[in-house]
Amino acid sequence: MRVPSLTLAAAGAALIAPALPAPATAVPPAERVAARDANAVREGSAAPDGGMAGAARGGHAAPSRGAGRAEDPGRAGTAGRAERTRRAEDPVTAARLLARADRCTRVSRGRYRTDAGRPATIPVCGTRDAVFWKADLDIDCDGRPTARCNRRTDPVFAAATAVLGSDGRRLNAETLPYIVLPAPSRRWDHRAFGVRGGSVAAVVYGDRVRYAVVGDTGPRDLIGEASYATARALGIPPDPRSGGVSSGVTYIVFRDSRISAAEDRAAAVAEGERLARRFLARR
Numbered sequence: 001m002r003v004p005s006l007t008l009a010a011a012g013a014a015l016i017a018p019a020l021p022a023p024a025t026a027v028p029p030a031e032r033v034a035a036r037d038a039n040a041v042r043e044g045s046a047a048p049d050g051g052m053a054g055a056a057r058g059g060h061a062a063p064s065r066g067a068g069r070a071e072d073p074g075r076a077g078t079a080g081r082a083e084r085t086r087r088a089e090d091p092v093t094a095a096r097l098l099a100r101a102d103r104c105t106r107v108s109r110g111r112y113r114t115d116a117g118r119p120a121t122i123p124v125c126g127t128r129d130a131v132f133w134k135a136d137l138d139i140d141c142d143g144r145p146t147a148r149c150n151r152r153t154d155p156v157f158a159a160a161t162a163v164l165g166s167d168g169r170r171l172n173a174e175t176l177p178y179i180v181l182p183a184p185s186r187r188w189d190h191r192a193f194g195v196r197g198g199s200v201a202a203v204v205y206g207d208r209v210r211y212a213v214v215g216d217t218g219p220r221d222l223i224g225e226a227s228y229a230t231a232r233a234l235g236i237p238p239d240p241r242s243g244g245v246s247s248g249v250t251y252i253v254f255r256d257s258r259i260s261a262a263e264d265r266a267a268a269v270a271e272g273e274r275l276a277r278r279f280l281a282r283r
Helices: 030-043 073-089 094-100 228-234 265-281
Strands: 130-140 178-182 200-205 208-218 225-227 245-254
Touching: 094 200, 094 208, 094 245, 094 265, 130 228, 178 228, 178 245, 200 228, 200 265, 208 225, 208 228, 208 265, 225 228, 245 265
Parallel strands: 130 225, 178 208
Antiparallel strands: 130 245, 178 225, 200 208, 200 245
């Protein structure tokens, strides 16, 4: 985050959306990008798990006992409800979330860059329940100074976040999983899609799913950034100088979601799990 454009009020964590600031100009230094790409080469890119269709034993499907009979509408309705209930009760896994986010209905007018100087290739996609994108992960260490996030450890550190905690203080990037949104622009304005400070997100990398909140904003043309704590929870190197990963991270932000205190990790996890199940159950 470079220029705050969102403020989460201390009482009630209500987001105030002022006039848009000038686009931020500071970007991660070249050495950070180079080191991060080297990490990506060592670790490999994450890829969604593929599904496998089950085959009938012996290669032939058994005939249905009710073949040729007219289907009972009541029975069909009951079966449909049972199937939806079963899907809702299934565990939320990275593979299921990635499969759900595999198709993109674009909601952004344009595409984003992952870093300055790179081509704009990342669209923001959406459903009625969420918006999502697939990008890199740059480390945001901004907010309250800590042992691992400060001006000495991070050359572009800013002692501010666009969202405040319920105590009126800046967020703690070292301990709080949060993600960074591009500042609103003609390309995409997250506020028009029910997304604001304190909104809940699921972040997927490899086989890990972690829940976070919207906690900061960044340059209008860049996407793919999250806090030190988010990266660490996903198993991504969190060092603000050399950490991050160059691809393979999926961000799913649930529309019209919000927790009352952005710093409440337990509330974010509970609400994120509930909304992720709804996201998976709807088609």
